[in-house]
Amino acid sequence: MMNxxxxxxxxxxxxxxxxxxxxxxxxxxxxxxxxAIDAIKFLNKQTIDVVFLDVHMPGxxxxxxxxxxxxxxxIVLITSDKDLALQAYEYDAIVDYLIKPxxxxxxxxxxxxxxxxxxxxKIINNASKVARAANLGELFINIDRRLIKLxxxxxxxxxxxxxxxxxxxxxxxxxxxxxxxxVKEKLPEDVFLQIHRSYIINFTKIIDIEDNSVLxxxxxxxxxxxxxxxxxxxxxxxx
Amino acid sequence: xxxxxxxxxxxxxxxxKAFELKFLDIVKGEFPVEKQEYISCSxxxxxxxxxxxxxxLKHKFNILGLEKGYKLAVAYxxxxxxxxxxxxxxxxxxxxxxxxxxxxx
Numbered sequence: 001m002m003n004x005x006x007x008x009x010x011x012x013x014x015x016x017x018x019x020x021x022x023x024x025x026x027x028x029x030x031x032x033x034x035x036a037i038d039a040i041k042f043l044n045k046q047t048i049d050v051v052f053l054d055v056h057m058p059g060x061x062x063x064x065x066x067x068x069x070x071x072x073x074x075i076v077l078i079t080s081d082k083d084l085a086l087q088a089y090e091y092d093a094i095v096d097y098l099i100k101p102x103x104x105x106x107x108x109x110x111x112x113x114x115x116x117x118x119x120x121x122k123i124i125n126n127a128s129k130v131a132r133a134a135n136l137g138e139l140f141i142n143i144d145r146r147l148i149k150l151x152x153x154x155x156x157x158x159x160x161x162x163x164x165x166x167x168x169x170x171x172x173x174x175x176x177x178x179x180x181x182x183v184k185e186k187l188p189e190d191v192f193l194q195i196h197r198s199y200i201i202n203f204t205k206i207i208d209i210e211d212n213s214v215l216x217x218x219x220x221x222x223x224x225x226x227x228x229x230x231x232x233x234x235x236x237x238x239x
Numbered sequence: 240x241x242x243x244x245x246x247x248x249x250x251x252x253x254x255x256k257a258f259e260l261k262f263l264d265i266v267k268g269e270f271p272v273e274k275q276e277y278i279s280c281s282x283x284x285x286x287x288x289x290x291x292x293x294x295x296l297k298h299k300f301n302i303l304g305l306e307k308g309y310k311l312a313v314a315y316x317x318x319x320x321x322x323x324x325x326x327x328x329x330x331x332x333x334x335x336x337x338x339x340x341x342x343x344x
Binding site: 009010011012013015016019023056058080081100101104 | 247250251252253258261262265266268269291294295297298299301302
């Protein structure tokens with residue numbers, strides 16, 4: 001369920017948007033504002049998914065509003081002016097542009113656009129988070145009383161071998177006296193995934209997945225049946 | 240003279256009578272205030288300010304099914320932005336029509 005605020009100096013216009021929001025089960029109204037300044041104050045304190053925003057407000061246009069916010073939520077502009085569409089799409093935050101008087105069909109299409117934009121944003125955010133974690137983190141392993149630094153991004157996979165684990169990087173393989181369970185606790189879960197009782201893989205290094213195995217570099221790693229759903233959930237899958 | 244109607248409001252409400260009444264109450268409360276703002280601004284010959292109020296009022300024309308009135312408002316708004324107000328009387332006639340109509344619903 002998404003949440004929204006409605007910003008319009010005209011009460012009838014707010015009532016129409018509110019009615020359409022109430023008619024769909026996808027969005028809940030957090031607050032309505034008759035002026036932009038109060039809405040900006042509210043947005044500085046609360047996280048909101050979408051703002052239904054009038055362009056023409058006294059002293060403050062919808063575009064001023066978007067520019068004022070450091071991290072604007074998704075914006076649906078509402079106006080009687082057909083000529084502002086091009087200007088509207090110059091702003092990344094603006095996902096749709098509705099002409100008054102609103103119709104239910106068009107409003108529902110807008111909700112679909114907003115949902116898609118929010119989902120895409122989540123995928124992008126998650127991908128950046130994974131990339132950041134993979135690039136920034138590191139693990140020190142003890143080999144012959146020497147602490148060796150391994151960057152997360154260099155680790156391809158980790159295999160359990162009895163009382164040892166084998167850490168495979170792009171250039172080397174290291175055998176360490178430790179357990180898969182312990183090493184798993186040290187690794188970022190957005191990047192490393194246990195796909196089998198004996199294997200943890202670096203999710204970002206997958207080349208392909210076929211049936212019940214994953215190809216990473218030149219290694220074919222088995223996927224256990226119980227871990228497969230977890231792996232599939234992580235994939236940005238074009239269905 | 241074109242007359243207002245409730246077609247858009249009925250379509251909006253989807254036969255929700257309570258919503259219709261609530262919505263009409265909002266229109267009845269808001270319209271006279273906007274009309275008065277318009278008259279004051281127009282009398283001051285503040286063309287830019289008047290254009291802004293006309294812009295807002297034209298949405299009400301749409302809501303009340305006044306297609307010709309809406310076209311007039313669009314033309315009047317543009318005229319005001321250019322510093323002229325020849326359509327002033329025609330526009331006022333539409334406002335009076337709405338004012339009379341909302342007293343009957």
